[in-house]
Amino acid sequence: xxxxxxxxxxxxxxxxxxxxxxxxxxxxxxxxxxxxxxxxxxxxxxxxxxxxxxxxxxxxxxxxxxxxxxxxxxxxxxxxxxxxxxxxxxxxxxxxxxxxxxxxxxxxxxxxxxxxxxxxxxxxxxxxxxxxxxxxx
Amino acid sequence: xxxxxxxxxxxxxxxxxxxxxxxxxxxxxxxxxxxxxxxxxxxxxxxxxxxxxxxxxxxxxxxxxxxxxxxxxxxxxxxxxxxxxxxx
Numbered sequence: 552x553x554x555x556x557x558x559x560x561x562x563x564x565x566x567x568x569x570x571x572x573x574x575x576x577x578x579x580x581x582x583x584x585x586x587x588x589x590x591x592x593x594x595x596x597x598x599x600x601x602x603x604x605x606x607x608x609x610x611x612x613x614x615x616x617x618x619x620x621x622x623x624x625x626x627x628x629x630x631x632x633x634x635x636x637x638x639x640x641x642x643x644x645x646x647x648x649x650x651x652x653x654x655x656x657x658x659x660x661x662x663x664x665x666x667x668x669x670x671x672x673x674x675x676x677x678x679x680x681x682x683x684x685x686x687x688x
Numbered sequence: 689x690x691x692x693x694x695x696x697x698x699x700x701x702x703x704x705x706x707x708x709x710x711x712x713x714x715x716x717x718x719x720x721x722x723x724x725x726x727x728x729x730x731x732x733x734x735x736x737x738x739x740x741x742x743x744x745x746x747x748x749x750x751x752x753x754x755x756x757x758x759x760x761x762x763x764x765x766x767x768x769x770x771x772x773x774x775x776x
Contacts, residue, residue: 572717572718572721575721575722575724575725576721578725578728578729579721579724579725579728582725582728582729582731582732583728585732585735585736586728586731586732586735589732589735589736589739590735592739593739593742596739596742596743596746597746600746600747600749600750603750603754604749604750604753604754607750607753607754607757607758608753608757610757612754612757612758613758615750615754615757616754616758619747619750619751619754623743623747626743630736630739630740630743633736633739634736637729637732637733637736640729640732641729644725644726644729648722
């Protein structure tokens with residue numbers, strides 16, 4: 552996450568063409584980070600649901616149901632944050648194209664930077680709340 | 689004098705050639721970066737959508753097992769995602 556933010560800020564501080572390329576590099580790093588989170592989340596999701604199933608089979612279906620509902624809520628929060636981050640990266644890529652084609656003003660970039668940082672901060676918080684650790688992020 | 693002019697023209701020609709090459713290289717890198725960003729966005733979208741549908745499938749399977757356990761029926765299923773033939 553820090554890499555994406557750092558790359559984006561470097562882009563904003565450099566010149567126009569440099570900012571566009573740096574912003575696109577942020578998009579590339581960003582989507583790889585989102586993919587890394589999704590890769591980690593799959594096995595965690597499997598483990599959480601398996602644990603709930605085992606708990607139900609061991610004779611505590613109510614406890615299993617509560618565990619499953621809690622995890623489902625956490626997962627959906629993380630998934631929503633991932634979608635929000637993806638939207639922010641999509642908007643950044645689209646705006647770079649629009650700026651290069653003269654359809655958009657460079658003044659859009661700081662607003663997009665704020666949106667991206669907020670989305671990544673929200674994702675980090677949701678991952679931390681759910682106890683999900685993503686190596687390298 | 690003529691030799692100097694020829695040398696200068698040669699130098700200018702070389703500079704123009706190198707400038708054009710540098711521009712072409714930068715443009716190529718720029719195009720590759722755009723393509724990488726677009727490809728990455730598309731792949732990430734597919735991955736996120738699949739992650740959500742896998743989660744829904746696991747939840748459904750686990751809820752069936754829990755419901756069976758609540759009803760006293762044997763619950764042997766594992767909350768697994770059905771195999772995706774595209775992974776084969």
